[in-house]
Amino acid sequence: MLTERQALILKVIIDEFIETAQPIGSRNIAKREDVAFSPATIRNEMADLEDEGFLSKTHSSSGRIPSEKGYRFYVDHMMSPLQLSSDEVRLVQSQFDDRMIEMEKVMQNSAHILSELTQYTTLVLGPEVYETKLKQLQIVPINKQSAIAILVTDTGHVEHRSFAVPSEIDHSDLEKVVNILNEKLVGVPIVYLDRMIESEVIDLINRYTSNFQKSYDLIQKALFNHQTTSLYVSGKSNILMQPEFNDIEKARSLFNVMESEDQIAPILKTNQEGLKISIGHENEMEVMNNCTLITATYTLGENQIGTIALLGPTRMEYAKAVSLLDLWSNHMSQSLYRWFND
Amino acid sequence: MLTERQALILKVIIDEFIETAQPIGSRNIAKREDVAFSPATIRNEMADLEDEGFLSKTHSSSGRIPSEKGYRFYVDHMMSPLQLSSDEVRLVQSQFDDRMIEMEKVMQNSAHILSELTQYTTLVLGPEVYETKLKQLQIVPINKQSAIAILVTDTGHVEHRSFAVPSEIDHSDLEKVVNILNEKLVGVPIVYLDRMIESEVIDLINRYTSNFQKSYDLIQKALFNHQTTSLYVSGKSNILMQPEFNDIEKARSLFNVMESEDQIAPILKTNQEGLKISIGHENEMEVMNNCTLITATYTLGENQIGTIALLGPTRMEYAKAVSLLDLWSNHMSQSLYRWFND
DNA sequence: ATTAGCACTCGTTGAAGGTGAGTGCTAACA
DNA sequence: TGTTAGCACTCACCTTCAACGAGTGCTAAT
Numbered sequence: 001m002l003t004e005r006q007a008l009i010l011k012v013i014i015d016e017f018i019e020t021a022q023p024i025g026s027r028n029i030a031k032r033e034d035v036a037f038s039p040a041t042i043r044n045e046m047a048d049l050e051d052e053g054f055l056s057k058t059h060s061s062s063g064r065i066p067s068e069k070g071y072r073f074y075v076d077h078m079m080s081p082l083q084l085s086s087d088e089v090r091l092v093q094s095q096f097d098d099r100m101i102e103m104e105k106v107m108q109n110s111a112h113i114l115s116e117l118t119q120y121t122t123l124v125l126g127p128e129v130y131e132t133k134l135k136q137l138q139i140v141p142i143n144k145q146s147a148i149a150i151l152v153t154d155t156g157h158v159e160h161r162s163f164a165v166p167s168e169i170d171h172s173d174l175e176k177v178v179n180i181l182n183e184k185l186v187g188v189p190i191v192y193l194d195r196m197i198e199s200e201v202i203d204l205i206n207r208y209t210s211n212f213q214k215s216y217d218l219i220q221k222a223l224f225n226h227q228t229t230s231l232y233v234s235g236k237s238n239i240l241m242q243p244e245f246n247d248i249e250k251a252r253s254l255f256n257v258m259e260s261e262d263q264i265a266p267i268l269k270t271n272q273e274g275l276k277i278s279i280g281h282e283n284e285m286e287v288m289n290n291c292t293l294i295t296a297t298y299t300l301g302e303n304q305i306g307t308i309a310l311l312g313p314t315r316m317e318y319a320k321a322v323s324l325l326d327l328w329s330n331h332m333s334q335s336l337y338r339w340f341n342d
Numbered sequence: 343m344l345t346e347r348q349a350l351i352l353k354v355i356i357d358e359f360i361e362t363a364q365p366i367g368s369r370n371i372a373k374r375e376d377v378a379f380s381p382a383t384i385r386n387e388m389a390d391l392e393d394e395g396f397l398s399k400t401h402s403s404s405g406r407i408p409s410e411k412g413y414r415f416y417v418d419h420m421m422s423p424l425q426l427s428s429d430e431v432r433l434v435q436s437q438f439d440d441r442m443i444e445m446e447k448v449m450q451n452s453a454h455i456l457s458e459l460t461q462y463t464t465l466v467l468g469p470e471v472y473e474t475k476l477k478q479l480q481i482v483p484i485n486k487q488s489a490i491a492i493l494v495t496d497t498g499h500v501e502h503r504s505f506a507v508p509s510e511i512d513h514s515d516l517e518k519v520v521n522i523l524n525e526k527l528v529g530v531p532i533v534y535l536d537r538m539i540e541s542e543v544i545d546l547i548n549r550y551t552s553n554f555q556k557s558y559d560l561i562q563k564a565l566f567n568h569q570t571t572s573l574y575v576s577g578k579s580n581i582l583m584q585p586e587f588n589d590i591e592k593a594r595s596l597f598n599v600m601e602s603e604d605q606i607a608p609i610l611k612t613n614q615e616g617l618k619i620s621i622g623h624e625n626e627m628e629v630m631n632n633c634t635l636i637t638a639t640y641t642l643g644e645n646q647i648g649t650i651a652l653l654g655p656t657r658m659e660y661a662k663a664v665s666l667l668d669l670w671s672n673h674m675s676q677s678l679y680r681w682f683n684d
Numbered sequence: 685a686t687t688a689g690c691a692c693t694c695g696t697t698g699a700a701g702g703t704g705a706g707t708g709c710t711a712a713c714a
Numbered sequence: 715t716g717t718t719a720g721c722a723c724t725c726a727c728c729t730t731c732a733a734c735g736a737g738t739g740c741t742a743a744t
Binding site: 401402 | 705706708
């Protein structure tokens with residue numbers, strides 16, 4: 001489809017543009033050592049590349065900038081997998097030591113470090129809790145009127161929520177119900193808790209007084225109606241540093257989206273394993289039309305999948321971002337496997 | 343110090359400037375119904391006010407804008423305590439119902455609602471945990487190599503941290519240590535835990551095998567070396583909406599600060615009860631020299647004090663911000679008292 | 685097929701001039 | 715003596731214009 005020379009020129013333009021954010025002219029390309037043609041030749045090739053849709057201009061006599069199709073081709077066919085510096089690799093490895101053995105910490109830390117390393121915004125979506133199993137249920141009375149319910153999963157996820165305790169309910173009642181629930185429910189996948197309760201536990205509870213029913217209702221409300229999309233975002237303000245967002249209006253609208261979990265979480269949910277790169281208008285959301293989102297999935301056990309993503313301008317350091325994300329998600333999957341699957 | 347007429351003019355200028363963010367000219371002031379003087383008179387008064395330092399100009403023939411001293415005078419002597427709309431009052435009241443009975447939720451929700459209501463950035467600093475007391479300690483084993491320690495305080499604060507369990511330590515050992523700790527330490531203020539352990543518990547533990555010592559060390563590490571400044575920030579991007587931050591560089595540097603808990607938390611820590619308003623250069627931090635920070639304290643019990651703050655441009659809607667923050671912190675203190683002090 | 689040469693395009697910069705909202709000052713007025 | 719009308723002046727802002735230069739496309743020579 002593209003001649004070797006065209007590919008070279010396209011690659012040079014994209015590499016340079018990623019670095020400088022400025023349109024690239026033929027003379028500048030010709031100056032490079034790895035390019036042996038005159039500006040005029042390059043101009044001809046660039047005109048062809050523009051006809052094919054790989055490049056575009058900011059105005060009729062400006063240098064060229066990559067189009068989204070250009071980036072797409074670059075990403076699919078030309079990207080040399082950047083060798084990460086040994087410093088970076090070591091830093092990544094050092095993150096997955098003994099301290100990272102709790103999902104919250106892993107995700108928080110991942111978001112933080114990756115945004116530091118890339119200077120892009122990092123989004124980490126926790127694994128769907130559906131496959132995780134109940135490890136323990138616990139009620140801690142705080143005072144006459146309130147108590148805290150704590151649910152621990154086998155992934156080390158701790159969920160807690162306080163609730164009001166009506167005066168007619170005694171703490172000892174709650175305790176008994178919790179005991180029953182623990183007995184029957186430990187080891188049950190969170191997603192089946194509801195069903196399991198229906199079929200096995202309800203009967204048992206009904207044998208006791210009506211207060212038990214009320215206690216159960218309380219706990220049920222406190223813990224099982226939880227929606228737990230755990231989203232961690234770090235380095236939001238990095239996006240401000242990109243010259244693409246010198247226009248404050250663009251920054252504003254993107255920030256509005258990033259502030260809202262509801263809008264971000266769905267974009268990250270994916271079934272496709274491995275890396276996925278969405279360039280510009282490939283992103284459904286309009287405010288992200290001048291952004292690239294690279295998502296990678298990590299696994300926890302067999303079916304649980306979480307997502308980790310980098311959000312930057314379309315003019316992204318693809319090679320570095322991809323390499324880092326790949327390295328990270330692999331380490332993360334391995335590390336999680338070590339910790340939660342034996 | 344100021345004549346009545348000067349005060350009126352100053353107030354009008356500040357009110358108008360807060361609304362429009364534009365320098366105010368004498369003609370515009372004269373047009374207002376509550377001002378009965380000619381532009382020339384007003385100009386004379388404005389010149390005097392400028393000499394006194396209450397006003398300044400953006401250039402030699404521009405209208406006046408309030409100086410920091412002007413805002414200070416306004417805040418100290420002239421601010422009419424805005425009657426909040428009944429909608430707003432109702433909204434605030436409705437926030438402190440049965441669902442708000444857990445510190446994390448209270449703070450998170452406070453930050454969120456206040457930033458929505460004011461369109462400024464809201465910062466909430468949790469109460470120092472020093473006075474809170476241990477309610478319960480709990481260890482939940484996750485697998486052979488890891489366990490989660492959970493600490494619940496009498497304020498409903500849940501702290502959890504996972505830790506690696508060396509192979510030579512048995513879970514039953516951990517359990518026994520936890521039992522001992524619970525027996526001795528429930529009800530002890532968090533800040534005294536260390537001392538209490540030294541004096542009372544250590545002996546007890548030393549009577550048992552050395553494994554107990556190791557178990558204890560583990561738990562100690564996992565739970566008691568926690569630094570728990572709980573800071574919640576909401577509406578960071580609101581600051582972008584203010585025309586003061588159309589200059590993207592200013593926005594960038596302020597964002598950098600807001601992203602870092604370490605820099606924000608100290609500013610909020612205060613002993614002074616009640617409201618405090620820091621205008622412009624009254625803020626120590628340089629990036630906040632064109633901002634106003636209004637902090638209010640709330641109490642939980644006798645000595646525990648937390649802070650809730652609004653951060654906006656110096657051209658802030660002081661009356662509204664102050665009224666809201668006051669209303670909120672009072673409700674919050676009352677609500678917390680109801681929940682955690684009986 | 686490649687490239688040198690050249691006319692052309694268009695964004696950027698800076699200077700010049702006009703406009704208008706604002707001021708300070710002076711002199712007239714109540 | 716305090717207030718106000720009048721007027722000259724200032725300065726940010728906008729528009730226009732010309733010069734500049736980095737870049738292009740096209741043509742003709744190599």
